[in-house]
Each structure stands twice: as C-alpha cells, then as structure tokens.
Amino acid sequence: MDTGIRTDRIEAVREIVSGMLEQVPDVSLRASGYVHIFGVADACVLLAMKRDEDIELAAVAGYLHDIATYTTGISADHARRGAGMARSILSRTGLFSEEEIKTVFSAIFYHSNKKEIHGPLDEILKDADVMQHCLFDPGYVSKKDRERFEGLCEEFGL
Template identity: 40%
Template sequence: MSRLKELRNYVDEELNKMEDASKRTSAIAHLYGVSLAATMIAKKRGLNPEIASMAAMLHDLHAYKTSSYDDHAHLGAELARKILKELGLTDEAETEIICSAIYHHDDKFDIDGSMDEVLKDADVIHHCMNDMSKAVKEKEKQRFEKLCMEFGM
C-alpha cells in the first residue's frame, strides 16, 4: 500500500469518529479537495506532489478532531508530526516540510517556503471554488486572483 493511501486510511478513520454527519461530509470533502488541488499545484511547480497531498490530508485534522479552529494551524502541525511519527510514513526532512506547510497554511498574506505556498494555495482554491456562490474572503482574494492567472482561469 502506498504511504499516501495509508495516510488517507488513517485520516478516514479519524473523520469517521465525527458524530455530526454533515460536518463529517464537509471535512472529507475539504481534505480530499485540498489534497487534489495540492497535488496538481505541486506537480505544476515541480515539487513533490505526494508530500503536498499528505500535507493537505492532515492540514485541518486537528480542527475536525477538536471542533475548534483556535490556533488550528500550529496545533495541527504538532498533531501531524505525531501522526507521521506513529505511522512511520516519512523521513525527518519530509516530516519537516509537511509540518511547516500545515503550520503556515492559515497565514494567507505571508509568503513562506515553496511547499507552504502550495498548501495555502490549495486551501484557497478549495475555499473559493467549492461553492462559487460565496464571495471570496478578503484574506484570500489576492492569492485567488494570482492562482487564476497561474492556471489561466
């Protein structure tokens, strides 16, 4: 089994513990949607699509497990580190890349490392394109416009 599939199985098990079916469905849609977007963005930018997808699968897991978005990016990076260590799916360098991306993913106005930017951009794509009837959030507007230009949309 691939390590991405193993991670997805782990995440699925965690999400299936959510009692609220509507929230569970939204969580699954978001993590898988961001994961797909991260894979595509990383591939286009010459980065490791598997690592991008793994970061995306974990990026909001802390929030879903705790039902809180308070400091979810930083706490999510800690949770991701524990999960990756427990599962033994990544080496130390890959773990650092994934955890950095998760740690910074909520800082949409800042520019960080290349994989951090992939996760931020994938998160924005899903937020903005999952429901096109909603207005783009102010903190995501500039990033979304750049993504539209990058992808010719």
C-alpha cells in the first residue's frame, strides 16, 4: 500500500537520534532515552493517523522532542533547548522545508506546556508524551498527565 509517506525522512531522523543516544555515557539514561523517545514517536504516528494530521512531521517531532534532556542529562528548560537543537538538526539534513522545520520547532517548544492548548501537531506531541508514560507504566498515571490521559482514553473509546 502506498501511503505517500516519505519513510526516508523519518528514517534519517531516527538514525541521527539513535547516533546521539549511542553517545550517552550513562547506560540507564541511554536506555530510558531509547524507550521513551521511540515510544513517543510511535504514539505520535498513531495520533496523527487518528487525527488526520501529518504523520511524518509527527514522527520527527517525537524523535527529537526530548533530545536536549537525554544528550545532557539536564531536563530544565529542555523543551526550548530541544526545539533549537531540532531546528539545526533538521536544517542540516536538507530534507525539510522551512515551514516543516517551524512546525516541528513549535511542537517541541510547547510540549512541556501540557495545561495549554496549541496547534494540532503541538497537541499530538503533548498527548504522545503522556501516552508513552501511561503505556510504559499502566498502573500509574501521574497527576500532571491525568487530564490528558483521560482525554486520550475517551478518544480511543477505552
């Protein structure tokens, strides 16, 4: 089935992110980076399919969203820092238009603002972040994730 999705662009970003994670010296931080980042990217694809939004950009935003945290071990201000990192990574690939880079930048920039509502791709990334936390540990939903998780359960008829 031809979906029209350019998997080469997703693959290129996935390889860059994998390469960056490989360099993380702390084994447990590296392992949780793979689990969380790859899980969020998968959840982004699922949500983009469900909401009829751009699947490639959703996947790319998922792969890059916490890159600042996992490459430095510091999570403070990681959304803003990661958005800047994502912008330069995507520009360097030469595979994305300015408009596409802006869309991914915005999603990463706002992804810590879970209480606010932004654009469709911004919301996909926030919800995918929550979805991965809740699927990883189905016995525990944190207070900060609760409202979005309830919305996701309703959206998926759970």
